[in-house]
Amino acid sequence: MSQSKYDVVVVGAGAGGGVIAGVLAEAGKRVLLLERGASKTFEQIGRDHLRNQRISQYGNNAGPDGPENPRVVVDWKTGNALTVLPHEGGYNNNAAIVGGGTRVYGGQAWRFHPLDFRMASTYGVPEGSSLTDWPISYEDLEPFYEQAEHELGVAGRRAEMTHLPAYKKDYPMPPLPVNAQGTVLRKGLSALGWQTLSVPLAVNSEPRDGRPACIRCQHCVGFACPVDAKNGTQNTLLPRAIASGNCELVTGVLAERVETRGGRATGVTYVDAATGERITVEAEVVVVAGGAVETARLLLNSGLGNDHVGRHLQGHYYPGAAGLFPEVVWDGLGPGVTTATCQFIHGNDGIVGGGMLADEFVTLPITFWKRHTPPDLPRWGRAAKEWMRDNFRYVSDVKGPVQEIPSPEARVTVDPQVRDAWGLPVVRLSGATHPETVRTATFMHERAKEWLRAAGATEIWGGPPTLGLSGGQHQAGTVRMGDDPATSAADRHCRLHGHDNLYLGDGSVHVTNGPFNPFLTIMALAYRTADHIARSW
Amino acid sequence: MTHFPLLTERQQATLRAAVDRVIPPDDGQPGGVAAGAYDYILGQLGRDLAGSAAGYRLFLDALDAAAAATGKDAGSASQVHFSTLPPAAQDALLARFEKAADWRVFFRQFVEHAQEGFYTSPAGFELIGWKVRG
Numbered sequence: 191m192s193q194s195k196y197d198v199v200v201v202g203a204g205a206g207g208g209v210i211a212g213v214l215a216e217a218g219k220r221v222l223l224l225e226r227g228a229s230k231t232f233e234q235i236g237r238d239h240l241r242n243q244r245i246s247q248y249g250n251n252a253g254p255d256g257p258e259n260p261r262v263v264v265d266w267k268t269g270n271a272l273t274v275l276p277h278e279g280g281y282n283n284n285a286a287i288v289g290g291g292t293r294v295y296g297g298q299a300w301r302f303h304p305l306d307f308r309m310a311s312t313y314g315v316p317e318g319s320s321l322t323d324w325p326i327s328y329e330d331l332e333p334f335y336e337q338a339e340h341e342l343g344v345a346g347r348r349a350e351m352t353h354l355p356a357y358k359k360d361y362p363m364p365p366l367p368v369n370a371q372g373t374v375l376r377k378g379l380s381a382l383g384w385q386t387l388s389v390p391l392a393v394n395s396e397p398r399d400g401r402p403a404c405i406r407c408q409h410c411v412g413f414a415c416p417v418d419a420k421n422g423t424q425n426t427l428l429p430r431a432i433a434s435g436n437c438e439l440v441t442g443v444l445a446e447r448v449e450t451r452g453g454r455a456t457g458v459t460y461v462d463a464a465t466g467e468r469i470t471v472e473a474e475v476v477v478v479a480g481g482a483v484e485t486a487r488l489l490l491n492s493g494l495g496n497d498h499v500g501r502h503l504q505g506h507y508y509p510g511a512a513g514l515f516p517e518v519v520w521d522g523l524g525p526g527v528t529t530a531t532c533q534f535i536h537g538n539d540g541i542v543g544g545g546m547l548a549d550e551f552v553t554l555p556i557t558f559w560k561r562h563t564p565p566d567l568p569r570w571g572r573a574a575k576e577w578m579r580d581n582f583r584y585v586s587d588v589k590g591p592v593q594e595i596p597s598p599e600a601r602v603t604v605d606p607q608v609r610d611a612w613g614l615p616v617v618r619l620s621g622a623t624h625p626e627t628v629r630t631a632t633f634m635h636e637r638a639k640e641w642l643r644a645a646g647a648t649e650i651w652g653g654p655p656t657l658g659l660s661g662g663q664h665q666a667g668t669v670r671m672g673d674d675p676a677t678s679a680a681d682r683h684c685r686l687h688g689h690d691n692l693y694l695g696d697g698s699v700h701v702t703n704g705p706f707n708p709f710l711t712i713m714a715l716a717y718r719t720a721d722h723i724a725r726s727w
Numbered sequence: 728m729t730h731f732p733l734l735t736e737r738q739q740a741t742l743r744a745a746v747d748r749v750i751p752p753d754d755g756q757p758g759g760v761a762a763g764a765y766d767y768i769l770g771q772l773g774r775d776l777a778g779s780a781a782g783y784r785l786f787l788d789a790l791d792a793a794a795a796a797t798g799k800d801a802g803s804a805s806q807v808h809f810s811t812l813p814p815a816a817q818d819a820l821l822a823r824f825e826k827a828a829d830w831r832v833f834f835r836q837f838v839e840h841a842q843e844g845f846y847t848s849p850a851g852f853e854l855i856g857w858k859v860r861g
Contacts, residue, residue, distance in 0.1 A: 247843070559846045570825075578854065579756075579854050
C-alpha cells in the first residue's frame with residue numbers, strides 16, 4: 191500500500207466492489223481496493239467435494255476458513271445463541287476471496303422483473319412484514335443490466351426472456367446446449383404449457399475475452415473453473431482495474447471502521463490480518479461492498495447509519511423436489527442448469543410474489559447422497575448401495591429462489607461479547623423471515639412437484655420448507671435503499687442516509703431480493719453507483 | 728518419540744469390518760474398505776474429526792463388547808469379536824446400535840463419514856456411473 195490518501199476506497203473485491211473499482215479506476219480515479227480474502231488459483235481453491243460452496247462439511251474453499259471470525263447465531267424458536275465457524279450451519283457465509291462469490295458461483299445471471307421493484311404497491315404489505323417498494327424501477331436499472339451482461343459475459347437468448355420488457359441488445363453469447371436432464375424437463379414444461387427459457391449463465395458458451403468456452407466438467411457451482419470459462423469480477427473488471435494503473439488491490443486485510451467527521455466519510459481504518467497492524471487511509475469517497483452481512487457489521491461497528499442498518503436480512507428460500515425418471519437424465523455434461531420457467535414469479539392467486547424454478551447444476555455424488563436421496567432410504571448397507579447404483583443417473587431435481595417477504599426482525603447486529611481474532615465485535619444473526627415467505631415457498635414446492643410429474647417422474651420426494659432465517663450466498667437487504675430515512679438506510683444512489691460520500695456496493699441495498707439469483711442486480715446497481723460517483727465528482 | 732495410535736489394533740479391525748457393512752462388497756464390486764472409506768475415516772480422525780476420536784473409540788469398543796456378548800449367549804468357548812462375526816450377524820448388531828437411544832446419533836454420524844469416504848472415491852464414482860470430465 192503505497193499512499194495514505196486515495197480518491198476512492200472500496201471495501202470488498204466481490205461482485206459489486208469489483209465493478210465499482212474497475213469503472214472508477216478506468217475513469218482515472220485512484221482506487222484502493224481492500225479485500226479480506228486472498229487471490230486464489232484454481233488449484234488453490236481445489237476440487238474437494240466436501241469443501242466447497244455447496245457442501246462445506248469441513249471448510250470453505252473460497253473462505254473464510256478457520257476460527258478467527260466466528261458468528262453468533264440465535265435460534266428464533268428457543269432464543270438460544272450458538273457461536274459458529276464459517277463452514278458450519280447458520281453462519282450464512284458467502285465467500286472471502288478476490289472475486290467474492292463470483293469466483294465460485296454457478297453464475298445464474300438473472301435480471302429482476304419490473305414488479306420486483308414494487309412489491310408493496312402490487313401486493314399490499316403483509317402484517318408484521320417490512321415489505322416496501324424500491325425507490326427506483328426496472329427502467330432505471332435496465333441499461334446497467336445490459337452493461338453487466340456484456341462486460342461480464344453472459345450466455346443467453348433474449349427472445350426467450352418473455353417475462354421481461356424487450357431487451358435492446360441480445361446477450362453476447364448464445365446459451366449452452368441443453369443436456370439430457372434439460373431435454374426431459376422441457377418435455378414437462380411443454381406438456382404443462384409453462385413458459386420455458388434457457389437459464390442465462392455468466393459462463394462462456396464460446397471463446398470470449400481471451401478465454402475458452404466451458405468444457406462441461408460438472409464442477410461449476412462451488413468451485414473455480416479449470417479453464418477460466420466462468421466469468422466473475424476476478425477475471426473481468428478487476429484485471430481491467432489493475433491494468434489501468436489506478437487501482438491498488440490489497441488482500442488479507444479486514445476493514446475495521448469507516449472513519450467520518452461531521453457527517454462525511456474521511457476514509458477507512460483496516461487491519462492486516464497477518465500482523466494485526468492497523469492502517470488508516472483517507473479518501474474522497476468510501477464504498478462498502480463486503481456483502482450484506484459484513485457490510486452491516488462494519489457500519490454498526492463504525493457507529494454509522496440508522497436503525498434499519500442490519501435489518502430486513504434476506505436471502506432465498508429454495509423450494510424444490512427431486513424425481514426418479516424412467517430414462518437416464520445424467521449425461522455428464524455440466525454446468526447442468528439449462529432450463530427454467532418464470533411462469534410463477536408473479537400473479538399467483540392468493541400468493542404474495544412467487545418464485546422461479548430451474549433444473550439443477552450437475553450434482554456431485556456426495557452432494558447427491560446427502561441432499562437428493564429419498565427420505566426413507568436406508569443410510570447404510572446393501573439397500574443403500576444398490577439404490578445409488580440403480581438410480582443415480584435417473585434422478586433429477588428442480589428448485590428455485592422465492593421472493594422473500596422481509597421481516598424487520600431478521601437482522602444482523604454485533605455481539606456484545608464475542609470478538610474476532612482482531613478484537614472486533616462479531617456478527618450476531620437473529621430472527622426469521624416473514625411467514626408469508628413460507629407460504630409462497632410451499633406454493634412453489636407444489637409447482638416443482640407438478641413439473642416433475644409432467645416430465646414423467648415416477649417417484650417424487652422432497653419436503654416443504656419451514657420457517658427460519660434466510661441469508662447465505664444470496665444475502666441482501668441490510669442497508670436497504672429508499673427515499674425516506676424513516677423506512678430505509680440508504681438513498682436512491684446507494685449512499686448511506688446523511689453521508690453524501692459513503693456508498694454501498696453490494697446486495698445490502700436491495701429492498702426486496704427478487705425471485706432470482708441476485709448477483710446481476712448487484713452488479714447493475716454497482717455500475718449505476720459508479721456512474722453516479724464519476725458524474726458527481 | 729512414542730506414537731499413540733488413534734485406535735488400537737482391535738478397534739481398527741472393528742472399524743474396518745463396520746465400514747464394510749456400511750458399504751458391503753458384493754458382486755465383485757468393492758466395498759467401503761477397498762474404496763478407501765476406512766482410510767478416509769482414519770485420516771479424518773487425525774484432522775477434521777479429531778474431536779470425534781474419543782467417541783469412535785467408545786463406539787468401536789461397545790460394538791466389540793456387544794459381539795462378545797452374542798458369542799457368550801451362543802455358548803461359544805472362544806472370544807468372539809465384531810470383526811470375526813459373519814456379515815449377517817454384524818448387520819444385526821449394527822441395526823441394534825442404529826436404534827439404541829445412547830448410540831443412534833453417533834451411529835448416524837459414523838455411517839455418514841463412511842459414505843463421505845465412499846462417494847468421494849473412484850470406486851464410488853464407478854458404482855453409480857458418474858464420470859469426471861475436464
